Amino acid sequence: MTTTFATMASIRFGYGRRPGETPPENVDALIAGVERGSRAPCLFPHEGIEGRRARFPAYRDVQRAYTKARDSNMLEVVGERRINPYAITLSNALQRDRHLKVQQAVFSPYGFFERLSCFWSDHFSVNVLKSSAVRILAAMHEAEAIRPNLAGRFADLVKASALHPAMLDYLDQTRSVGPTSPVGLKAGRGVNENLARELIELHTMGAGSGYSQQDVREAAFVLTGLWFRSPAFKTEFRPKASETGVYRVLGRTYGGRSRNIRQVHALIDDLAAREETRRHICRKLVVHFISDDPPQPVVDAMVEAWQRHDGELLAVYRAMLEHPRSWEEEGRKARQPFDFVVAGLRALNVPADALEPGINKKAGWRSVWDAAELADVSMITSKGNAALGANPLSVGAITQLGQPIWQAPSPAGWEEGLSTWITASQLTERIAWARRLVARFGGDADPRAFLQTAMADAARADTIETVARAPNRAVAMAMVLASPEFNRR
Amino acid sequence: MTSEINRRAFLAGACCLAASPLVTPVSFAAMPGENRLVTIVLRGAMDGLALVQPYGDPALRLLRPILALGVDDGLIDLDGFFGLHPMAKDLLPLWKAGELGFVHAISTPYRDARSHFDGQDMLESGGAGVKAERTGWLNRAIAGIPRPADRRAIDVTTTAELILSGKSQVDVWSTRADLAFTEDEQAFFVRLYRNDPDFAMALREATETDMFSDRIRAEEEKRSAGVRAVAELAAGMLSADHRIANFSINGWDTHVNQAKLFSKPVKDLVTAISTLKEKLSPAVWRKTAILAVTEFGRTARENGSEGTDHGTGGVAILAGGAVAGGKIYRDWPSLAENDLLEGRDLRPTTDLRQLAASMLHQQFGLSAHDLETSVFPGLGFDKRVAYLRG
Numbered sequence: 001m002t003t004t005f006a007t008m009a010s011i012r013f014g015y016g017r018r019p020g021e022t023p024p025e026n027v028d029a030l031i032a033g034v035e036r037g038s039r040a041p042c043l044f045p046h047e048g049i050e051g052r053r054a055r056f057p058a059y060r061d062v063q064r065a066y067t068k069a070r071d072s073n074m075l076e077v078v079g080e081r082r083i084n085p086y087a088i089t090l091s092n093a094l095q096r097d098r099h100l101k102v103q104q105a106v107f108s109p110y111g112f113f114e115r116l117s118c119f120w121s122d123h124f125s126v127n128v129l130k131s132s133a134v135r136i137l138a139a140m141h142e143a144e145a146i147r148p149n150l151a152g153r154f155a156d157l158v159k160a161s162a163l164h165p166a167m168l169d170y171l172d173q174t175r176s177v178g179p180t181s182p183v184g185l186k187a188g189r190g191v192n193e194n195l196a197r198e199l200i201e202l203h204t205m206g207a208g209s210g211y212s213q214q215d216v217r218e219a220a221f222v223l224t225g226l227w228f229r230s231p232a233f234k235t236e237f238r239p240k241a242s243e244t245g246v247y248r249v250l251g252r253t254y255g256g257r258s259r260n261i262r263q264v265h266a267l268i269d270d271l272a273a274r275e276e277t278r279r280h281i282c283r284k285l286v287v288h289f290i291s292d293d294p295p296q297p298v299v300d301a302m303v304e305a306w307q308r309h310d311g312e313l314l315a316v317y318r319a320m321l322e323h324p325r326s327w328e329e330e331g332r333k334a335r336q337p338f339d340f341v342v343a344g345l346r347a348l349n350v351p352a353d354a355l356e357p358g359i360n361k362k363a364g365w366r367s368v369w370d371a372a373e374l375a376d377v378s379m380i381t382s383k384g385n386a387a388l389g390a391n392p393l394s395v396g397a398i399t400q401l402g403q404p405i406w407q408a409p410s411p412a413g414w415e416e417g418l419s420t421w422i423t424a425s426q427l428t429e430r431i432a433w434a435r436r437l438v439a440r441f442g443g444d445a446d447p448r449a450f451l452q453t454a455m456a457d458a459a460r461a462d463t464i465e466t467v468a469r470a471p472n473r474a475v476a477m478a479m480v481l482a483s484p485e486f487n488r489r
Numbered sequence: 490m491t492s493e494i495n496r497r498a499f500l501a502g503a504c505c506l507a508a509s510p511l512v513t514p515v516s517f518a519a520m521p522g523e524n525r526l527v528t529i530v531l532r533g534a535m536d537g538l539a540l541v542q543p544y545g546d547p548a549l550r551l552l553r554p555i556l557a558l559g560v561d562d563g564l565i566d567l568d569g570f571f572g573l574h575p576m577a578k579d580l581l582p583l584w585k586a587g588e589l590g591f592v593h594a595i596s597t598p599y600r601d602a603r604s605h606f607d608g609q610d611m612l613e614s615g616g617a618g619v620k621a622e623r624t625g626w627l628n629r630a631i632a633g634i635p636r637p638a639d640r641r642a643i644d645v646t647t648t649a650e651l652i653l654s655g656k657s658q659v660d661v662w663s664t665r666a667d668l669a670f671t672e673d674e675q676a677f678f679v680r681l682y683r684n685d686p687d688f689a690m691a692l693r694e695a696t697e698t699d700m701f702s703d704r705i706r707a708e709e710e711k712r713s714a715g716v717r718a719v720a721e722l723a724a725g726m727l728s729a730d731h732r733i734a735n736f737s738i739n740g741w742d743t744h745v746n747q748a749k750l751f752s753k754p755v756k757d758l759v760t761a762i763s764t765l766k767e768k769l770s771p772a773v774w775r776k777t778a779i780l781a782v783t784e785f786g787r788t789a790r791e792n793g794s795e796g797t798d799h800g801t802g803g804v805a806i807l808a809g810g811a812v813a814g815g816k817i818y819r820d821w822p823s824l825a826e827n828d829l830l831e832g833r834d835l836r837p838t839t840d841l842r843q844l845a846a847s848m849l850h851q852q853f854g855l856s857a858h859d860l861e862t863s864v865f866p867g868l869g870f871d872k873r874v875a876y877l878r879g
Contacts, residue, residue: 422687424695431678444651446606466681471533471742473606475674482678484685 003330007456011489012330013289013321014111016343019453021109027321030112031314037113038151043104045139046096046376052140056231058373059093059136062086065369076368078384085368085378090135091386092377094128095357095395097139098405102394103355105342113150116317118338119288120146121406122413123281124161124203126170128406137166137233138406154281154311155272159265162195162203163235165228171195171411178224178243191243196220198411204271206280211250218247222254222267237261250274278306285320291332292417295325330458331488334421336414337401339489340430341394344481347454348441350393358389358396393440397433401426422487434481438474447476451483458485515719516653517660518631520732524811524852525777527723527734528627528652529761531754532609533673533741535783536797537804538835539751540577541591541817545570548824553791556747571817576755579763583808588766590807590814590876592844594822596785596837603799605742608784613652615842617867624655626842627733629864630849632657653735660731672750673742716757717764724768727777732853736761741783745794762808775810778852778877782806782841788833789824802835805844811852813878842868844876851877 006023009030010016017023024030045052066086069075075082105114121142128135145160161167168174171194177183179190196219201207225242228235242259252270254263271277282302286294298320305319306312320326335343345355359365359379365387368380379387390396398405408414415421442450447467451459463483470476480486539556542564543549549557558564564572565581571593573580583589598618599611607619615626622629632655653659682688716738723734738761740754762779769777786803802822807814820838822828830836842865849855849864850872857870 418687422691424691427688427691428695444654448606460684462684463681466677468604470677471605471673472737472739473609475677475739476606479677479681483681484688487688 003458004456005327007458008327008330010111011343011455011458012327012333014115015105015339016111016346016486016489017454017456018106018346019349024112027318030321031318033110034113034116034151034314034317037108037110037117038148040108040110042143042147043107044097044100044143046093046100049140049144052136053233055373056136056233058371059086059089060231061371062089062369062374062378063132078382081384083368083380083384085380086132088368088380088386089374089377090132092357092379092388094135094138095386095388095390096377098395099355099357099391101139101142101405102338102342102345102398103352105338106345106350106355107352112317115289115339116150117142117147119285120150120157120161122408123284124167125408125411125413126166126406127408130170133169133230133233134166134406137164137169140164140233141166142406151314152312153272154277154306154313154316155269157313158199158203158268158272162199162268163226163264165233165235168195168226168228168235171198173223173226174228176220176224176226177241178221181224181241181243183238183241184243191217191220191224193217193220195226196223199223199268200271202412204268204280205274205276209276209280215249219249219267221245221247222249222263225259226261226264237264272311275303278303278311282306282316282320285316286326287416289320289333290326291329293332295328298323298325331485332418333416333489334418335487335489336421337398337403337426338405340487341397341401341433343454343486344434344437345394347450347481347486348437350437350441354441355391355394358391359387393433393437397429401429401433418488427482430487431478431482434478435474437481438477442474442477444473445477447473447480450477451480454480455483455485459483460485514650514661515722515734515736516650517723517726517731517735518627518636518653518657518733519660519730520631520634520636520853522732522853523773523776525727525732525734525773525809526627526848526852527727527765527777527779527809529758529779529781529806530609530613530650530652530735530737531741531758531781531783532605532737532739533743533754533783534605534608534785534787534799535741535754535803536743536747536751536787537593537595537783537802538786538789539743539747539797540574540755540806541567541593541804542572542574543570543593543821543824544572546821546824548789548826552789552824555795556791556797568817570821574751574755576752577759579759580808583762583766584815587815588808588810588812589762590812591817591819592805592807592839592876593817593819594802594835594837595805595839595841595844596802597841599785600801601831603785603801605784605799610651612782612784612841613650615845615865617865622866625650625652626845626864627653627735628655628657628659630853630855630859631659631733632863633855633859634853650735650737653733659733660726672753673740673744676745677742716760720761720764721768724765728769728773738781743787744792744796744798747791747796750796758806762806765809771810777809778811778848779808780805780845780848781808782845786835789829789835790833800834801830802837805841807876811877813876818876840868843871843874846870847872847874847876851875851879 006025010023063086108114126134126138128138141164145164149157149160172192173195176192177189197216200211221243225237227238239259246253246255254267282299286298301323302316302319305315309315364382365379367378369378381387451467467476467479560566563575566572580589597611599608613625614622616622682692719736738757743750782805785801787797787800792798822836822838846860846865860870861868
């Protein structure tokens with residue numbers, strides 16, 4: 001390691017340095033941050049977890065009002081457009097959640113925890129484009145399923161994340177019913193394998209790790225009965241939609257004449273305890289944090305710790321952090337757009353009030369819905385659009401850079417490779433964003449001092465020299481954020 | 490002048506400005522009286538020896554075999570010793586009318602280190618040393634002048650450039666400066682990535698596939714329109730309540746291929762001055778002084794890549810109906826080997842603060858005491874040197 005522990009910890013295992021924040025000095029501090037982070041309150045969803053739950057009925061009322069108005073052809077028309085108040089409300093709510101997700105990462109002192117939250121949120125990807133339910137649940141999924149569980153046992157994290165209503169909806173589990181169950185017979189429907197496949201292929205064992213199509217099929221039967229009701233949005237087990245019978249997955253049997261959620265949990269426990277799962281997850285963590293070409297000894301040490309500590313994730317993280325190879329070869333990974341933007345906002349110490357959603361003041365806005373309870377998410381512009389827009393410095397930039405929050409293109413999440421994120425168009429956009437950001441928040445900072453603030457001893461000699469010689473302050477400040485080492489980790 | 494006219498003048502300027510990318514924010518200050526001052530900061534170290542070439546100094550051709558021009562190459566003779574760069578020929582009518590002048594071998598007290606930021610800091614803060622002053626000299630200059638109370642921030646999200654920053658409230662306008670790269674800046678990005686193959690390739694690809702260069706080319710086409718819009722905005726504001734305007738022109742850091750790179754910012758400067766002349770009424774133009782200054786000059790010798798490096802002494806440009814132009818103010822130090830500063834730079838013989846102080850004194854009546862204590866602390870102000878028509 002040529003860079004100091006604190007610098008590398010903040011860049012490789014955090015969102016970079018922020019003035020006034022003490023970077024972690026050792027492994028214990030990093031691990032303590034994970035524990036504290038998992039207990040700390042989270043900024044999203046914007047009403048808070050309980051607040052969002054309390055408002056689910058209000059959101060449902062908008063949906064009903066919309067459906068009713070639509071069916072009786074009573075929708076308000078602005079220009080050529082028929083206004084959907086439910087879509088407007090959900091769009092505004094999602095904007096608030098996304099902006100707070102950025103703020104959470106920017107202002108949290110527990111950088112490693114926040115990076116893990118993103119890692120697991122990506123591992124258990126959901127996509128807000130799937131449905132209105134996912135739009136309102138994506139923030140909940142990360143806040144209540146992932147964050148409180150990522151410092152616990154892996155099996156519990158899977159249960160919370162893969163069985164969360166957001167995932168059940170995203171991966172069509174709500175459509176999967178036992179074909180000969182009362183519900184299935186009545187509706188003439190059957191099993192959908194989507195969640196079962198991803199549970200094995202993505203969430204636990206990994207693709208091509210030795211399971212068969214038959215295992216997926218059988219697992220899908222085990223999962224029948226999982227559902228949730230709106231507006232409670234709580235996962236339940238509905239026996240009359242589940243397929244009775246015994247199912248064999250990877251040599252073990254689940255189910256019986258009477259079906260219940262414990263059988264689903266047993267399947268997850270067994271999948272989580274498998275060697276393939278340990279290898280898959282540990283390798284994925286190392287690929288994400290350390291190198292696209294992960295050093296095998298680090299993976300092995302983590303797998304060993306996993307086994308010894310029965311899937312306790314803190315022990316697995318610790319094994320990664322304590323391995324010397326985890327502190328070598330700086331800068332092999334690209335900062336993904338979310339990471340890059342958050343790191344830039346941190347380095348410049350951008351205040352929270354500059355990271356709020358944009359509201360179109362010029363066009364004017366009003367409430368699309370008269371329920372006072374949803375006043376903060378019901379704003380519509382005079383042109384009939386949701387009034388809250390992406391802030392071009394935070395959420396807008398991340399979207400522009402191709403990584404919209406909670407909107408990964410597939411259940412496999414975002415690409416990891418440097419070649420995906422360091423391309424001609426990425427670089428062009430990154431430089432453009434850096435220029436906009438420093439124009440607004442660069443102030444009269446000395447670019448050489450800013451490079452120190454942002455990168456400390458990770459700043460390379462050639463970058464220091466180039467920044468120092470830049471023809472003006474604005475371009476020099478932008479160059480700090482556009483520099484190779486700021487875009488790598 | 491009512492504030493309504495002021496507002497309309499502003500909006501008229503602002504709307505064309507909003508459509509064009511702009512290099513820097515424009516800042517303004519409103520004041521009583523009729524005299525106006527426009528400062529233009531030439532960022533990147535403008536090569537004074539290229540803009541106003543001492544072709545009568547025999548050393549010039551020896552120092553700059555490629556870059557030095559003769560009258561035969563299009564250099565415009567000004568006084569038999571100095572010649573104006575051909576790209577600035579549109580300014581010739583102003584020179585002939587006595588509304589354009591230059592101060593040669595001028596510099597701030599900044600010496601030896603040649604950093605753009607520190608140099609620009611000293612240029613704008615007016616201090617005797619780096620970081621000696623934290624606010625801009627123009628801001629301190631207006632501190633003592635009674636001004637209308639209801640100052641309205643035009644763009645609260647942008648800070649004024651240092652030169653007009655400080656306790657006194659000023660107005661600022663900026664557009665979202667996108668990828669408006671000047672060529673010298675682009676060269677620095679190439680340099681920033683030179684040791685990182687992944688980034689170097691991405692940048693090269695962006696340039697080659699025109700992703701980047703399309704944006705830049707589009708910016709360039711808009712660039713002269715942008716400078717014009719800035720000058721029009723300034724003219725509108727100066728015609729109403731405002732008496733001081735400041736903006737910057739970038740792109741002067743000509744380390745390589747100067748013959749090509751230098752002409753673009755010169756054109757911008759010509760556009761800025763010509764537009765002010767065109768848009769201000771003759772009565773207002775007569776009361777207007779324009780002062781264009783840079784952080785330092787460039788090396789007397791050309792370097793190995795047909796450019797010049799950071800130097801010391803340079804040129805300040807004076808324009809407007811209020812200036813006593815048609816002449817080059819100088820105490821010429823000569824470019825002979827022995828006369829160069831540290832054997833490399835044009836030796837400064839005029840303190841740039843003296844020039845600025847003199848303009849504030851003549852244009853706004855600032856006292857020698859204020860100039861020497863609060864505006865340019867430590868300056869020994871010489872009242873006798875005047876650059877404006879008295």
